[in-house]
Amino acid sequence: MSFAISLQNVTKKFNDFVAVDNLNLTVNRGDIYGFLGPNGSGKSTTLRMIMGLISPTTGNISLFGTALSENRSEIMRKVGCIIEKPDFYTYLTAHENLKLFARAHQLHYTESQYQDLYQLVGLYKREQGKVKTFSHGMKQRLGLAQALLHNPEMIILDEPNTGLDPQGIIDLRKLIMQLNAERGMTVLFSSHILTEVQEICNHMIVINKGKTIAQGNVQQLISSESLHVNLEVVDRPRALAFIQQSPWVSKLQQEINKTEQVIHFQMAKDEIPLLVQQLSAHNIDILSIDYRNQLEEYFLKITHS
Amino acid sequence: MKSFIAILNNELYKTMKRPRTYIGFGVIIFICAMLQAAFYHDGKEILSFVTQQLDMVFNVQGNILNGNLICFILLQTLIVQMPLLVALVTGDSVSGETASGTIRFLLTTPASRTKIILAKWLSGLFYTLVLLILLGIMALVVSRLIFGVGDLMAVNSDTLTIIRSDDLTWRWGYAFLIAFLSLGVVASLAQTLSCFIDNSITPIVSVMAIIIIFTIIGMFDLPSFDLIKPFLFTTHMISWKSLFEDPIPVKEIYFSCAVLLAHIILLLSISIYYFKRKDILT
Numbered sequence: 001m002s003f004a005i006s007l008q009n010v011t012k013k014f015n016d017f018v019a020v021d022n023l024n025l026t027v028n029r030g031d032i033y034g035f036l037g038p039n040g041s042g043k044s045t046t047l048r049m050i051m052g053l054i055s056p057t058t059g060n061i062s063l064f065g066t067a068l069s070e071n072r073s074e075i076m077r078k079v080g081c082i083i084e085k086p087d088f089y090t091y092l093t094a095h096e097n098l099k100l101f102a103r104a105h106q107l108h109y110t111e112s113q114y115q116d117l118y119q120l121v122g123l124y125k126r127e128q129g130k131v132k133t134f135s136h137g138m139k140q141r142l143g144l145a146q147a148l149l150h151n152p153e154m155i156i157l158d159e160p161n162t163g164l165d166p167q168g169i170i171d172l173r174k175l176i177m178q179l180n181a182e183r184g185m186t187v188l189f190s191s192h193i194l195t196e197v198q199e200i201c202n203h204m205i206v207i208n209k210g211k212t213i214a215q216g217n218v219q220q221l222i223s224s225e226s227l228h229v230n231l232e233v234v235d236r237p238r239a240l241a242f243i244q245q246s247p248w249v250s251k252l253q254q255e256i257n258k259t260e261q262v263i264h265f266q267m268a269k270d271e272i273p274l275l276v277q278q279l280s281a282h283n284i285d286i287l288s289i290d291y292r293n294q295l296e297e298y299f300l301k302i303t304h305s
Numbered sequence: 306m307k308s309f310i311a312i313l314n315n316e317l318y319k320t321m322k323r324p325r326t327y328i329g330f331g332v333i334i335f336i337c338a339m340l341q342a343a344f345y346h347d348g349k350e351i352l353s354f355v356t357q358q359l360d361m362v363f364n365v366q367g368n369i370l371n372g373n374l375i376c377f378i379l380l381q382t383l384i385v386q387m388p389l390l391v392a393l394v395t396g397d398s399v400s401g402e403t404a405s406g407t408i409r410f411l412l413t414t415p416a417s418r419t420k421i422i423l424a425k426w427l428s429g430l431f432y433t434l435v436l437l438i439l440l441g442i443m444a445l446v447v448s449r450l451i452f453g454v455g456d457l458m459a460v461n462s463d464t465l466t467i468i469r470s471d472d473l474t475w476r477w478g479y480a481f482l483i484a485f486l487s488l489g490v491v492a493s494l495a496q497t498l499s500c501f502i503d504n505s506i507t508p509i510v511s512v513m514a515i516i517i518i519f520t521i522i523g524m525f526d527l528p529s530f531d532l533i534k535p536f537l538f539t540t541h542m543i544s545w546k547s548l549f550e551d552p553i554p555v556k557e558i559y560f561s562c563a564v565l566l567a568h569i570i571l572l573l574s575i576s577i578y579y580f581k582r583k584d585i586l587t
């Protein structure tokens with residue numbers, strides 16, 4: 001099997017509240033997969049289901065070709081994660097925490113192997129500090145060390161940039177790219193910030209209220225071939241009358257609000273100057289024009305709602 | 306099996322590293338030392354008052370205020386406090402991890418939920434055992450060193466039994482074993498509640514509330530209560546005292562042990578069943 005994660009018709013209900021609604025998701029091995037959605041969209045619930053922390057109400061979850069319900073132990077050896085926020089035993093040191101985790105995985109690491117890991121995540125010489133003295137950013141780094149400790153085939157990171165300083169965010173981004181390029185590690189990366197996902201992911205899914213809004217290749221989703229163009233004009237009825245008799249009518253989007261001054265199109269980026277030129281030629285005054293790619297449009301709708 | 310031992314080691318390590326674990330040890334040492342000091346200073350006076358009345362019936366000779374009597378008194382006193390000390394650690398075992406979020410740390414390892422609960426339960430029992438061993442050292446060994454060894458004048462509810470000192474060691478052994486079973490029920494109950502509740506304090510308070518309610522039920526001789534009394538674990542928590550009666554009510558002691566053991570098995574089964582299906586939302 002070439003996929004790392006497969007979710008089929010997964011639904012999670014908490015009494016009457018549907019947190020995840022009939023979600024289908026396939027993450028191929030070697031992908032850096034973005035999981036995007038606003039706060040409360042069902043991202044963390046989905047990630048918890050993938051990690052076996054929550055049982056789905058209906059649907060099937062498989063990792064590396066094996067049903068999670070059948071062989072969770074074996075699957076967990078292949079997966080590292082930070083879910084929600086990295087929580088550790090605050091009365092223990094960072095090193096003691098990692099040793100507990102290593103023991104649970106039945107790993108017998110040498111001190112130098114631990115040191116390499118601390119170096120990798122930027123915790124070198126801080127590992128003997130009690131976790132209760134750590135900032136959120138340091139806990140996030142320790143969380144990353146824990147996720148990578150058993151050299152997993154896949155890591156699941158739930159909003160890992162939270163609490164990191166700008167340099168930390170850059171370091172994390174580099175590390176994810178490096179792990180993916182050098183070790184072929186699959187990464188499932190959740191975020192509520194579009195640009196974060198756009199920058200590092202090759203595939204992505206956007207969810208809201210537990211439902212899939214968009215899914216696919218990031219490049220296709222942010223392609224300039226199909227932009228949402230918003231045109232604000234002085235005399236909208238006149239502008240619409242012109243467009244409806246021109247070839248631009250095929251690019252016209254369904255009217256959302258007829259009282260507004262804006263006309264919506266869907267078109268390629270290089271068509272925009274021609275449209276502006278023709279409207280001007282017919283003395284239709286343009287107040288403003290802006291455009292967004294498909295993904296930005298989806299995300300704007302979500303965050304506005 | 307190796308993976309289970311690894312998880313158990315982790316649980317023991319965490320228990321021993323937690324500051325609250327040492328509260329129980331400190332309390333036992335303090336209470337024992339305090340009562341031993343009090344008996345050292347005032348014990349003879351109190352006992353001479355008691356034996357004055359007995360002198361009318363018996364000829365009391367020898368050292369009555371000895372280590373065995375002090376241990377008997379300490380055990381009766383501490384049986385009220387011990388459940389709280391046990392619940393303080395075991396009542397937090399799952400709920401504490403749920404509240405702090407470290408439960409995710411545990412459940413994303415290859416260890417199954419059943420193994421995790423069993424490891425936590427065994428770790429709780431180990432803590433209980435250490436607590437009892439400490440009580441045994443402080444109450445019996447230290448008391449014997451301070452007050453010497455002698456026959457035990459055991460006062461039960463309506464009888465006075467005198468047991469020769471050379472007939473006591475095995476009785477103490479079994480008494481501590483029954484005390485361990487009793488506290489094992491408390492530990493199991495605390496852990497079960499800890500699986501259901503997602504904060505640290507409620508399971509500990511709930512255990513104490515249950516013990517208080519059951520003890521009150523046990524105190525009243527009402528026909529409706531008599532039906533349930535034999536099945537309440539609190540009824541059997543003091544059955545260790547029966548070992549200091551003559552003759553020893555063996556059947557009653559066996560029944561008490563069976564009831565306590567049944568409670569442990571039932572509570573552990575409930576916690577495993579529930580925890581395996583629990584959604585981790587924190």
